[in-house]
Amino acid sequence: MGMFPRFGGWINQNIQEPLKASTKRSEKGKSSSFSEKDRYLQGPWYWNPAITPKEKAESMEIDHVKSMPLYATDPKYYDLDELVRQVRLWMSENKKHQWHDEPAKVKVKTKEGICHLNINFTLGWPPQAVFEMFTDPRNMGFFHSMGKYKDHFRTRLDTIATKVIKKDGPRQITEVEKVLRWKILGYNGTIPIHVIIDENHQKVTATYKKVKVKHMKVFEGSWKMEPLYVDQERLCKSRSRISEEEYKKCSSGKGRIGSKVTMEHIFQPSSLLNIPPVSWFIRGVAIKFTKALLQDLREYVIMINKSTVLGS
Known part of the structure; x- marks a missing residue:
């Protein structure tokens, strides 16, 4: 194994x-x-x-x-052996050729009370592995490695229950219940999140829409992972766009594949709360915690890339 x-x-x-x-x-x-x-x-x-x-x-x-x-x-719906090889490659090459992921870039646009977040970031980890992190309901600790809940063994985001509604080839529709823990100005609490996630395990894409989210009238979005050929300039001496097969060939199989992650998150506070200045506060908190969760993922990937436990 x-x-x-x-x-x-x-x-x-x-x-x-x-x-x-x-x-x-x-x-x-x-x-x-x-x-x-x-x-x-x-x-x-x-x-x-x-x-x-x-x-x-x-x-x-x-x-x-x-x-x-x-x-x-x-x-x-993916090459598991190649994924294992890429993970090993990332861990073995990190000391010699470090890859630095910048914090997520978040663009915010509000129109007619609905807030749109367009999020872009990179991770030094293969797309399928990143997708697995996004979808794994086992609460593996992705969202607390460097967070406020570290000392209390509590994560910011936990999965409570999952239920597969439909499975059709690489497409899977799952009902998911999560809980988000928050802490602001010395106060803390939880927000239950109940959503339907439509995943494609081959294309590594997903969309989600709320069943019920506390204080939210609209809560939906999407994410996708695309390959990022991080060693292309160093090993292939090229900046032009190439395929994964071409990358593997010109790098002699030594090129690492990272992930370019694109996300869209759309939300609107419930009617009674969607009035300034309350709506401004809610939007600010929602954006803050979205950034915090993404930063947790970034720091988790940095931590595992520094690990020397490669297994057998």
Whole structure:
């Protein structure tokens, strides 16, 4: 299973301890079924196609999905071996040729009470891996590595429950319940977020729309990941646009592929709150926390690229 038993959080988390702990719990006679607290962990999941039937059977004995060789995106629709190779390449090359991701660029436009956020940023991590981070409901710690909740083992954004509504080839429509934790001027609380996400695991794109979001009349958006050939100028001596196959050839397979992420987030406070100056405050807070979540992702990727745990 190598380095991918827990895709996304596998780099800086030791899988052996959870495995040993779960074995001890099973030996004590405790049930390995999911508790109500972990109901969100029941899906959607896709098994690592490289594992043997024996390994799968052993994994089924584990009582926590975070320790299973599972994916949130369907590996039928991308080259998993190439993704593994790229992840290893990023981690091995980072010391020699560091890549610096700038903070996200956020453009804000408000029209008729509706706020549009256009967001662009890059991450030194392959597109499919970034997409997995966006969609993985296992609360792997992406949104707290450098955040305010670090010392309390709480994340800014947690998934509470997921339910697959439709699966059609690479397209998957999932109902998701999340909770956003906030802290402003010494006060803190949570905001429940209930959305429908329409994902395409092959194109690494998604759109989302609210079912119910507290204090929001409109809450929707989209994201997509595109390949970024970060070593093109250094290894291919070219700035012109090329394909992934051409990049792999001219770089002799040593070129890293990062991600160019484009997001759109549209929201409008509920009618009673969409009046200045309250609406100004709500928009300011929403923009602030959007930037904070993206910064958490950026810092998480920087941290795992510095890791030396490559697995076998």
